[in-house]
Amino acid sequence: MESNDDAVKKTQLVEARARNISHNVRCIECGSQSIEDSQADIAILLRKLIRDEIRSGKSDKEIYRKLEDDYGETVLYTPKFDLQTAALWLSPVLVAGAAAGVWAYNKHKQKTNVHIMALNLVRGVPLTPKEKQTMLDLLTPPPPQRTASSWWRSWRRQ
Numbered sequence: 149m150e151s152n153d154d155a156v157k158k159t160q161l162v163e164a165r166a167r168n169i170s171h172n173v174r175c176i177e178c179g180s181q182s183i184e185d186s187q188a189d190i191a192i193l194l195r196k197l198i199r200d201e202i203r204s205g206k207s208d209k210e211i212y213r214k215l216e217d218d219y220g221e222t223v224l225y226t227p228k229f230d231l232q233t234a235a236l237w238l239s240p241v242l243v244a245g246a247a248a249g250v251w252a253y254n255k256h257k258q259k260t261n262v263h264i265m266a267l268n269l270v271r272g273v274p275l276t277p278k279e280k281q282t283m284l285d286l287l288t289p290p291p292p293q294r295t296a297s298s299w300w301r302s303w304r305r306q
C-alpha cells in the first residue's frame with residue numbers, strides 16, 4: 149500500500165511540475181496562449197515532452213533551457229534580462245526623462261531670462277514714448293550670434 153501511495157504522490161508531483169512549466173511556455177502555434185491552455189497539436193506534444201523530461205529526472209531549468217534551445221527565446225513568457233531586453237524596457241523611461249529634462253530646462257530658461265523679467269516689470273508703469281523706447285532698447289535682448297551652421301548656409305547661397 150505504501151508503494152502505491154508513493155507512486156500516486158510521485159505522479160502528482162510530476163503533474164504539478166509539468167503544469168507549472170506548461171503555464172510559463174508559450175504555444176508556438178497560438179502565440180497568445182500557454183501550452184497548458186492550448187489544444188494545438190504542438191502544445192500537446194510539448195506537454196508530453198515536458199512530462200517525459202521530468203520523469204527522466206531533469207530540473208525545471210534544464211527543461212526551460214532545452215525548450216529555449218529548440219524553439220527560441222520567444223517560447224518562454226519570461227525572457228532573459230540582457231543588454232537587448234534592458235534597452236527595450238528602459239528606452240521609454242529614457243525618452244520620458246529626456247523630454248522632462250528639456251521641458252524643465254525650457255521652463256527654467258523662460259523664468260530666468262533677465263530681459264523678459266525686466267520687461268514684465270516695466271509693463272503697466274506710465275512712461276513717455278521716449279522713455280518706453282529707451283527702456284525697450286536697453287531691455288531687448290541682443291540678436292543671436294551667428295553660428296557655424298548659419299555661416300555655412302549664407303556661404304552656400306552665394
